Amino acid sequence: MINYNGTILENNKVISTENRGFAYGDALFETIKASHGKILFLEDHYFRLMASMRIMRMEIPMNFTMEYLESQMLLTLEKNNLMQAAARVKFTVFREEGGLYTPSNNNVSFVVAVKPLEDDFYTLSDDFYEVDLFKDYYLSPSLLSTLKTNNKALNVVSSIFAKENKLNNCLILNTNKHVVEALNGNVFLVKGNVIKTPPISDGCLKGIMRKQIIDILSKIPNYEIEEASVSPFEIQKADEIFITNVIVGIQPISKYRKKQFSTGVAKEIIGKLNAKIRLN
Structure with a gap:
């Protein structure tokens, strides 16, 4: 069951061919993890969504308070019997139907969809995980690239490339040939005690988990963030590389081309991440 503008529907086929998210990618979404009825990092997700809606020139409804959005997510979890489990919540906002490229109005509708997850907290996978660069197309280092919109053609094509080449993931480059992010999250490189991540100005997603990891690392005296x-040359020189997103938490990279990586820093901070969740 899904939540469409506050109404729970058993049929999830609510999108018409005139839906602007479908027709033009005129939509934003937040992928959120919930654990036993708790929306993780709710405030960060909320403020990112509000900022993104302003950038997209969407009208923010008066009732779109953090408390209202939380209540709609919890309602959807309850109706899907996921209040006592871990779940992936996708909150999608799209401009209402009307117009071609130029919309008839800037009013929005929303859909909340949920799926069960296995783990309540974040665990570190020991599975082999190989990545390579995707160089067929490049990301623009612009503000729009930092938003979670329905315009994900680059991610789709590069995901197919990864599957065809038996890779677990790909690293995306921007038009300046800088490594920006992975297909499903932000990237961190470890070299000695220095931990480096691409800046938002390079076009990477303004990731919620990215923010949490930067905050954790900034409080560890041994590391410089x-x-x-x-x-791309820095990848092979790194001691460790990991990917972050709110669903997986931290995903260590095992191999890039001929280079293999350690996982010491990822193992150290995963516990601190779970501790931070318990305190909030």
């Missing part, structure tokens, strides 16, 4: 452009 840098937000700076990453050259």
Whole structure:
């Protein structure tokens, strides 16, 4: 069952061919993890969504408070019997039907969909995980690239490339040939005690988990965190690389081409991440 504008529907086929999210990618979404009725990092997700809606020039309804959005997500979890489990929540906002490229109005509708997850908290996978660069197309280092919109053609094509080449993931480059992110999350490189992640200005997603990891690392005296452009040449020189997103948490990379990586930093901070969740 899904939540369409506050109404629970058993049939999830509510999108018409005139839906602007479907027709033009005129939509934003937040992928959120819930655990036993608790929406993780709710405030960060809420403020990112509000900022993204302003950038997309969508009209923010008066009732779109953080409490209202939380109540709609919890309602959807309850109706799907997921209040006592871990779940993936997808909150999608799209401009209402009307117009071609130029919309008839800036009013929005929303859909909440949920799926069960296995783990309540974040665990570190020991599975082999190989990545490579995707170089067929490049990401623009612009503000729109940092938003979670329905315009994900680059991610789709590069995901197919990864599958065809038996890779677990790909690293995306921007038009300046800097490493920006992975297909499903932000990237962190470890070299000695320096941990580096691409800056938002390079076009990477303004990730919620990225923010949590930067906050955790900034409080560990042994590490120096840098937000700076990453050259592809730095990947093979790194001691460790990991990907972050709110569903998986931290995904260590095992291999890039001929280089194999350690997982020490990822193992150290995964516990601190779970501790942070318990405190909030």
